[in-house]
Amino acid sequence: MNSHSTSRLAIGVAAIVLGFTTVALAGPPLICHPLAIGQAKTLPWVDLNYQKGSGSYDLKNLTQDTLAILDSNTSVLVRMETLRRATIYARQDPQVAKELLTRLHARANSSDAGNAAALAWFDIGYLAETYKQWMGRDDPNPARGLDGYAWVKKAISLRGSDSEMEFAAALIALTGSESERNLHVEKAMAGAKTDPLLAQNLASFFNRQTIANKS
Numbered sequence: 352m353n354s355h356s357t358s359r360l361a362i363g364v365a366a367i368v369l370g371f372t373t374v375a376l377a378g379p380p381l382i383c384h385p386l387a388i389g390q391a392k393t394l395p396w397v398d399l400n401y402q403k404g405s406g407s408y409d410l411k412n413l414t415q416d417t418l419a420i421l422d423s424n425t426s427v428l429v430r431m432e433t434l435r436r437a438t439i440y441a442r443q444d445p446q447v448a449k450e451l452l453t454r455l456h457a458r459a460n461s462s463d464a465g466n467a468a469a470l471a472w473f474d475i476g477y478l479a480e481t482y483k484q485w486m487g488r489d490d491p492n493p494a495r496g497l498d499g500y501a502w503v504k505k506a507i508s509l510r511g512s513d514s515e516m517e518f519a520a521a522l523i524a525l526t527g528s529e530s531e532r533n534l535h536v537e538k539a540m541a542g543a544k545t546d547p548l549l550a551q552n553l554a555s556f557f558n559r560q561t562i563a564n565k566s
Contacts, residue, residue, distance in 0.1 A: 379484035403443035427515035469509035476502025514542025
């Protein structure tokens with residue numbers, strides 16, 4: 352993306368106001384809509400219609416592969432897309448789903464303070480929320496009863512300031528408090544001018560409602 356395109360995208364995102372409306376999105380927002388992550392490494396592509404055994408990916412490797420990506424100090428956007436794909440895979444095997452969630456939870460509980468702890472709590476929080484959106488009421492769901500949103504907010508407090516984490520929190524809050532969602536979007540916008548991928552993702556999920564439209 353060249354500097355001119357980046358500037359235009361940033362201006363478009365900056366035009367979002369607190370009275371924004373969400374784009375009409377079909378399906379769970381944390382699952383059904385892939386995130387733009389450029390050429391960054393993540394899990395192999397997986398279709399929403401994936402069924403166990405229908406592809407070449409071995410589910411036994413899911414926890415190990417996911418942790419390898421998360422432990423590489425990759426960006427928050429890549430973490431979000433990785434956990435989205437991991438959830439689609441994990442739904443096909445309750446034991447794998449439980450193992451991944453358990454490992455990420457233990458990782459967060461044993462993490463030291465600072466950046467490492469912030470990322471660890473973000474990872475378990477975001478995974479818990481994707482599980483809750485994708486696994487049906489009748490499916491075994493190890494995240495049932497967990498408050499992943501609270502863990503993502505904890506991660507933000509530990510991190511200090513992270514526009515991509517604010518974007519993640521805004522997506523989680525799409526099904527919750529509008530005032531909290533607006534606050535997260537506003538904070539995410541603050542970093543969009545210098546983060547082209549964040550700007551691109553913000554523009555994909557949220558649609559602005561201009562003052563002119565209100566009048």
